[in-house]
Amino acid sequence: MSIKGVDILKPCLGKNIKIGYFVLGIVVLSLASIAGVSLVADGLYFDMTPEKSLSLSEETVNMLQKQDKAIVIRLFISEKLAKKNPELNMYAKDVSRLLGTYHKEGKGLIKTAVVEVEPFSSSQAEAEKAGIQKFALSDGRENVYLGMSLTDERGRTLAIPRLIPERRDELESDISRLISILAAGRQPRLGVLSPYFRAANEKDPLRYAENMPFVNELSAGGYEIVSLSSSAPAIPEGIDAVLLFYPLNLDRIAVYALDQYLMWGGKIMIMLDTFAEERFRDKEKYIGYRSGIQQLLNNSGVTYREDILVGDNANSRTRIFDEHYIKYPFWLKISGDNIADHPITRGINELYLNYSGFFEYVSKENLETTVLFSTGADSGAMLTEKTADLNYDNLLKNYALTNKKYPLALLIEGNFSSLFDQPLVWEQSILSSMSPFLKSSADKGALLVVGDSDMAGAFLWDAGRDKKHGVYDAATISDNIRFMLKALDYLMQSNYVSVSRKEKRFEHKNLSEVFSALAADSYGDQKKQITSDLIEIRQKMVAAGERLQAVPLPSIKQIKEIEEMQRKITELEEGLRRIEYLTEEKYQDYLFMFALLMVVLLPVLSVAAARIGYFCYNRYIQRKAKEFVK
Amino acid sequence: MAFKDLLTCFEKDFKFYFQSNLVYLAMLIYLMLSAGLLLYASDFYLNTTANFYQFFKLQPGILAMVIPVLTMRLWADEYKYNTLEILFTQPINTAAAAIGKFLAVWLVVGIMLLSSVGIWLFVGLFTSTDVSWVLVNYGLTFLMAGSLCAVSAAAAAFCYSAPAAFLSATMLCVLLSVTGFGSWIEEILPDSTRLIKLTQAFDFEQQFDELISGKVSLSSIAYFVIIMATALWTGAAAVEYKRS
Numbered sequence: 001m002s003i004k005g006v007d008i009l010k011p012c013l014g015k016n017i018k019i020g021y022f023v024l025g026i027v028v029l030s031l032a033s034i035a036g037v038s039l040v041a042d043g044l045y046f047d048m049t050p051e052k053s054l055s056l057s058e059e060t061v062n063m064l065q066k067q068d069k070a071i072v073i074r075l076f077i078s079e080k081l082a083k084k085n086p087e088l089n090m091y092a093k094d095v096s097r098l099l100g101t102y103h104k105e106g107k108g109l110i111k112t113a114v115v116e117v118e119p120f121s122s123s124q125a126e127a128e129k130a131g132i133q134k135f136a137l138s139d140g141r142e143n144v145y146l147g148m149s150l151t152d153e154r155g156r157t158l159a160i161p162r163l164i165p166e167r168r169d170e171l172e173s174d175i176s177r178l179i180s181i182l183a184a185g186r187q188p189r190l191g192v193l194s195p196y197f198r199a200a201n202e203k204d205p206l207r208y209a210e211n212m213p214f215v216n217e218l219s220a221g222g223y224e225i226v227s228l229s230s231s232a233p234a235i236p237e238g239i240d241a242v243l244l245f246y247p248l249n250l251d252r253i254a255v256y257a258l259d260q261y262l263m264w265g266g267k268i269m270i271m272l273d274t275f276a277e278e279r280f281r282d283k284e285k286y287i288g289y290r291s292g293i294q295q296l297l298n299n300s301g302v303t304y305r306e307d308i309l310v311g312d313n314a315n316s317r318t319r320i321f322d323e324h325y326i327k328y329p330f331w332l333k334i335s336g337d338n339i340a341d342h343p344i345t346r347g348i349n350e351l352y353l354n355y356s357g358f359f360e361y362v363s364k365e366n367l368e369t370t371v372l373f374s375t376g377a378d379s380g381a382m383l384t385e386k387t388a389d390l391n392y393d394n395l396l397k398n399y400a401l402t403n404k405k406y407p408l409a410l411l412i413e414g415n416f417s418s419l420f421d422q423p424l425v426w427e428q429s430i431l432s433s434m435s436p437f438l439k440s441s442a443d444k445g446a447l448l449v450v451g452d453s454d455m456a457g458a459f460l461w462d463a464g465r466d467k468k469h470g471v472y473d474a475a476t477i478s479d480n481i482r483f484m485l486k487a488l489d490y491l492m493q494s495n496y497v498s499v500s501r502k503e504k505r506f507e508h509k510n511l512s513e514v515f516s517a518l519a520a521d522s523y524g525d526q527k528k529q530i531t532s533d534l535i536e537i538r539q540k541m542v543a544a545g546e547r548l549q550a551v552p553l554p555s556i557k558q559i560k561e562i563e564e565m566q567r568k569i570t571e572l573e574e575g576l577r578r579i580e581y582l583t584e585e586k587y588q589d590y591l592f593m594f595a596l597l598m599v600v601l602l603p604v605l606s607v608a609a610a611r612i613g614y615f616c617y618n619r620y621i622q623r624k625a626k627e628f629v630k
Numbered sequence: 631m632a633f634k635d636l637l638t639c640f641e642k643d644f645k646f647y648f649q650s651n652l653v654y655l656a657m658l659i660y661l662m663l664s665a666g667l668l669l670y671a672s673d674f675y676l677n678t679t680a681n682f683y684q685f686f687k688l689q690p691g692i693l694a695m696v697i698p699v700l701t702m703r704l705w706a707d708e709y710k711y712n713t714l715e716i717l718f719t720q721p722i723n724t725a726a727a728a729i730g731k732f733l734a735v736w737l738v739v740g741i742m743l744l745s746s747v748g749i750w751l752f753v754g755l756f757t758s759t760d761v762s763w764v765l766v767n768y769g770l771t772f773l774m775a776g777s778l779c780a781v782s783a784a785a786a787a788f789c790y791s792a793p794a795a796f797l798s799a800t801m802l803c804v805l806l807s808v809t810g811f812g813s814w815i816e817e818i819l820p821d822s823t824r825l826i827k828l829t830q831a832f833d834f835e836q837q838f839d840e841l842i843s844g845k846v847s848l849s850s851i852a853y854f855v856i857i858m859a860t861a862l863w864t865g866a867a868a869v870e871y872k873r874s
Contacts, residue, residue, distance in 0.1 A: 019871045023864050030860035031832065037852040038831035045847035050680065050760050054845050086673045090683075097845060512675040514756045595669050602752060603661030606745040607654050614648050 043104045051169065053094065056101055059347075060176040063497045064105045067183035070153045073099055073112045073175070076127040078144035084137050085144075091165040092146055098171060102179075110179070117145045133161035148175070152182040166475035173482070173499040174472060180496045181222035188492040189238055190223040193230060193254065194245035213474065214456040214481060218243075220472075221485045222496050230254040233425045234434040235261040240492040242268045246453040247293045248276040255292040256424040259299075262416050264435055265443025267491035269484075270297075271453040274306045274357040274384050292419075299419040300412050300447060301364035306357040309382050310406040310451075311399060312375040317352070322392035329380055329399060330355045332452075333478075334408065339373045344411065344448075344490045345483070347500030352460040352478040355387070356452035358406035366441075367416065372409040372448075372487075379406055408451040415441035448487055455480045515594070519587035523579045530579065534572045541565045635722040639730025640737075643704070647738050652700065657742050660696045664688065665749055680760040682750055686767045686842040690807035690835060693739065693775050698799035700738055701782040704731050705869065706792040718873070728787070728866035735779045740772055763844065770841045777854040778803050780861035787868040806857075807834050 047054040056064075075096055081089045099112040117123045117132075124145075128134075132147035149159040158178045167174070181187070192215065219225050226239060230251050235242060235258070242261060244250075247270065258268060270293065297304055311329025315338060319328045332353040339345045351373060361369050380401040386394065423437040454460055461480040476482075486498045520527075544562050548554045647653040664685065668674050672684040708714040717727060750764060782799040789795035830836050834857075837850040 019868060022867055022871075026860055026864050026867075030856050033856050034831055034853055035828060037856070038828075038849040041848040041852065044849070045845050047844060048763055048766055048846050049844035050763060087677045090677070093843070097840075097843070509757050510676055510678045511753070511756055515675075591675070598665040598669060598749060598752060599662055602665065602748045603658055606661055606748050607658045610657060610741065610745060611654055 053168065053171070054097055054101060056098075056105055056172060056176075057499045059497045059499050060102075060172060061105055063176060063180050063183070063495075064102070064110065065107065067179065068109065069183050070109050070111070071106075071179055071182055072151045073102065073110065074126075074130065074149045074151070075099060075112070075114045076117050076123075076130070076132045076145045076147050076149070077114060078117045078146065080137075080142055081144055081146060084142065087165060088144075088146055091163065091168065094168070095148070095163055095171065098175070102175065130157055131159035131161055135162060150175075150178045150182055156182060158182060160472045162472060164472070164475070167472065170476060176497045176499050177221060177485075184222070184495050187222060187224045188240040188488075188494050189226055190218060190488060190492070191226045191228040191235060191239040191242040192218075192245065193228040193242060193250075193258075195230070195248045195250065196246055213458045213462060214484065217474070217481050218484065218488070221488075222494070223488065223492075233257055233430060235266065240267070240494075241488055242266065243488070244268060244270040244293070245456065246271065246273050246276050248273075250293060252292055253424060255296055256420060259296060259419045260435065260438065262445040262447065263418055263438035263441050265441065265445050267446045267448075269448040269450070269487055269491060271450045271456060272304050272306065272357065273453040274309055274355055274451075276306070276453070296419055297447075297449065300367060300416055301362045301369065302410060302412065302449065303360040304357055304449065304451070305360060307384050308357065309355050309384050309387065310358045310375055310408070311380045311382065312378060313380065313401070314378040315376045321395070324392050326392075330382075332356060332375065332408075334373050334375070338376050338405075340371055342370060342372060342411070344487050345372050346486075347498070348479045348483050348486065349500065350478050351455065351480055351483060353408065353452040354454040354457075354460065355384075356408055356454075357384070358408060358451055359410050359449065361407070361410060361412075367412055367414040370411045370413075371407040372411055374408055375404075375406045377403055377405060379404055381406075410449050412447045412449075414444055416445050416447070417441070446491055448491060456484060511594070515587055515590040518590060519583045522586050523583050527576065527579050530572050530575045534569065534576070537565055537568055537572065541569065635720070635726040636730045636733070638720075639717075639722060639727045640733045643731050643734035644737060647700065647734070652703075653738050653741075656696055656699050656738075657745055659699070660692060660742050661746060661749070663692045663696070664746055667692065668749070678753070678757050680758065681763040681767060681842065681844065682753070682759055683842060685746075685749065686771055687839065689771050690774060690778070690838055691804075693778050694803035694807040695800060696742070697735070697739060697775070697778050697782045698785075698796045698803060700735050701779065701786045701799055702792040702796035704735065704783055704786045704795070706786060706789060706795050709790045709872070714869075714873070724866050724870045724873070728783070728862055728869060732780055732783045732862055732865070735783060736772075736776050739775045739779055743768060743772055743775065766846070767842045770838075770846070773851065773854050774838050774841075777857040777861070778807065780858040780865070781806060784861040784865035784868065787865040787872075807838075 045054075075092070077089075077092050081092060096112075096114055102110045103112045115123050115126065117127050127145050127147070130147075130149035130151075132145050132149065134143040134145050136143055146163050147159060147161050148163060149157050151157045158181060160174055160178070163171075215225060226236070228235065228239075228242065231253060233253050233256060239261075242258065244258065258266075262268060272293070294304060309330055310332075312332055313327060313329055315333050315335065316327045316329050317331040317333050318325060319331060321328055332351075334351040334353065335349060339348055339351070358375075363369065378401070380399050382395075382399045386398040417440045418438060420437075421439070423431070425431060425434070458474075461476050461478045462474040474481075482498055482500075485496075488494075489496050489498060541562065544558070544565065548558055548562065551558075667688050668685050672688065674684045677684070705714075708717065718724075747768075750759065753759065781802055785799040785802050786795040789798055831849065831853070834853075837853045840847060841850050
């Protein structure tokens with residue numbers, strides 16, 4: 001082993017070459033080596049992050065390798081972000097790193113740039129033009145930007161208006177989806193038919209969609225959403241797929257339109273609901289006939305059992321139900337083996353359903369039926385009508401274990417036969433604008449049915465739904481929306497990608513949260529007691545007030561009673577404020593104790609341990625030496 | 631250069647640190663600085679990350695101030711007491727001495743880093759952390775510390791007195807570790823992407839930041855190894871020059 005350099009340079013040094021030149025030479029050499037290595041090894045790295053957030057999934061890499069359009073991704077970051085919000089700034093860095101990976105994998109077609117947004121500058125105008133949303137920092141004084149825009153060579157721009165750390169696990173999915181939308185030529189058209197939209201606004205049903213966040217998600221997912229009329233005898237030309245959501249009292253003509261759409265090779269996704277028709281029929285709240293969707297399904301060998309609610313003891317979510325903290329069987333959490341291995345469900349990890357019906361099906365000639373997901377083996381069932389007065393005791397009484405696997409979503413593909421023997425419409429003027437009536441399929445169609453429309457409800461997939469900022473603010477808690485997107489992608493054969501949600505391996509809390517919780521716990525019982533006393537006395541006060549109003553002249557006793565209650569309320573409120581103050585004080589105490597232990601005690605103990613270790617080692621050596629001398 | 635010679639030099643210096651109690655003082659300063667700055671100079675309470683990022687992020691700055699304390703007497707005492715010539719009367723060459731001394735400092739810094747595990751474990755009592763990631767980050771910090779040790783040892787090799795060695799090593803380490811060339815260039819010339827990328831390749835802070843953020847790239851590891859090798863070579867040459 002030798003350090004050749006020193007030996008080689010020995011003669012040079014001997015010849016009085018100045019050490020300065022030598023050092024300069026070495027430094028230049030090392031700088032050149034660093035530059036060389038960084039060029040050669042550019043992009044060679046291990047992703048150590050637990051969620052592999054710096055690596056792209058197979059779906060994304062495949063998509064990037066196939067797509068041939070130049071796309072520029074701009075990350076807009078306010079310069080103030082670094083100083084004012086380190087958490088967001090750290091997230092911005094992570095986003096920037098991930099964009100670097102896109103650039104690397106994008107065959108030179110994906111270009112990335114970071115735009116630092118300064119107030120009242122051209123960069124701010126650029127951000128706003130790209131659709132980046134400004135937001136106020138926690139101090140409420142300053143507006144900042146943290147968003148991303150993607151522009152293709154034709155100047156078409158799509159944006160993630162605001163990047164939030166809570167949506168970290170979705171980041172790759174969001175970016176890849178937008179790239180695939182830009183890479184694809186025409187946007188697929190999705191017809192949405194739902195009594196919800198119709199009931200809200202007949203003229204402009206999609207305006208109501210603002211309250212249906214899933215429609216916004218589908219729109220951001222790259223589909224052109226078209227609202228369909230339920231009284232039209234045909235699905236308009238150019239619709240790539242139809243989404244029938246919560247079919248309730250659907251006109252027969254609409255069923256006819258759907259039937260014929262299917263005959264002409266159309267693709268339909270139906271999100272059914274146990275309460276859509278069953279409940280209203282029983283209560284006779286809505287008049288008329290049932291929608292006939294059931295007949296359309298029966299015609300394809302499928303029966304939707306809306307009269308029975310399925311539950312699953314093992315695959316359900318917990319809730320407080322009548323003061324019992326239980327795994328509520330009807331709040332299904334479908335995962336693992338209960339989700340089939342199919343292009344639609346690949347990468348789908350968890351689906352949430354509330355009060356779902358199930359499907360029975362028989363094989364039909366020319367049709368292929370696939371179960372996309374089902375309950376587990378520990379399933380049970382209850383009559384839907386029993387939900388009218390459902391409480392804990394009734395649940396125990398009416399819910400029975402059946403240990404059957406209930407199919408919750410089916411995909412039926414192939415050549416369908418029509419439910420109708422003849423056209424429903426005979427008017428020549430209408431007939432001429434429609435495709436001719438077909439008794440059997442002219443082309444292969446597809447029908448995807450889901451047993452619970454609640455799947456699309458924001459409460460089952462959006463953790464931050466109260467924020468209502470927009471699509472990219474939704475921190476998802478399940479894969480429900482991704483399932484819808486993947487199902488529609490499959491039906492429409494779009495080239496969009498839906499990347500699996502990255503599963504979080506670490507749910508860690510901030511120390512400040514931990515200490516706040518500890519401090520709050522210390523006075524939790526007292527606070528609970530005071531709060532319940534306060535509620536009780538306020539109720540009494542209201543009752544006393546009502547009594548007082550009922551009599552023309554209140555007695556002195558009544559007035560004194562109210563005064564006494566008022567005094568008590570003031571005392572209790574004072575007590576609450578005191579507890580809040582004490583909690584804050586306790587929180588500060590915890591912080592101080594933690595800091596004291598960290599900064600003083602731990603270092604002293606560590607140094608002492610090292611000193612003792614060395615002392616013991618010395619004693620050992622001395623003993624050994626003595627033994628040797630002896 | 632025999633490995634045995636290297637080991638002899640290493641043992642001599644390593645023992646010296648513990649005998650002189652210098653290491654305990656440095657360890658105390660290091661731990662107090664690490665814990666104090668972690669709690670009061672970063673947003674640790676609000677953003678306790680699973681990879682203990684804030685703690686590692688502070689390390690280049692802290693080590694840049696602590697390591698020169700350990701290296702200042704590495705060569706200065708040899709020059710002062712003329713023990714260098716006695717040392718070289720043994721069959722030991724300059725390279726072995728330089729590497730042996732460097733390894734001694736590096737191991738002492740490693741022990742110092744190890745002593746900070748208590749901080750991590752203490753925080754781990756209150757919130758969960760990613761054990762494997764933190765352990766890898768400890769390893770990467772040890773590598774980064776190695777490059778600072780080598781630079782500091784090289785600076786010490788040029789100086790005859792301990793205070794001069796301390797000052798020059800501190801200045802060099804601080805310049806190297808906490809000045810982000812990349813971000814400077816980015817601010818001055820925001821449009822020159824290639825230049826920014828090139829300067830980022832030389833940016834100590836950025837390279838280390840990439841590593842502890844989970845992007846363990848070959849170029850970043852090579853960066854620290856090259857600095858270490860360059861500094862060791864320079865240090866050995868400086869001793870050789872002084873002897874000649």
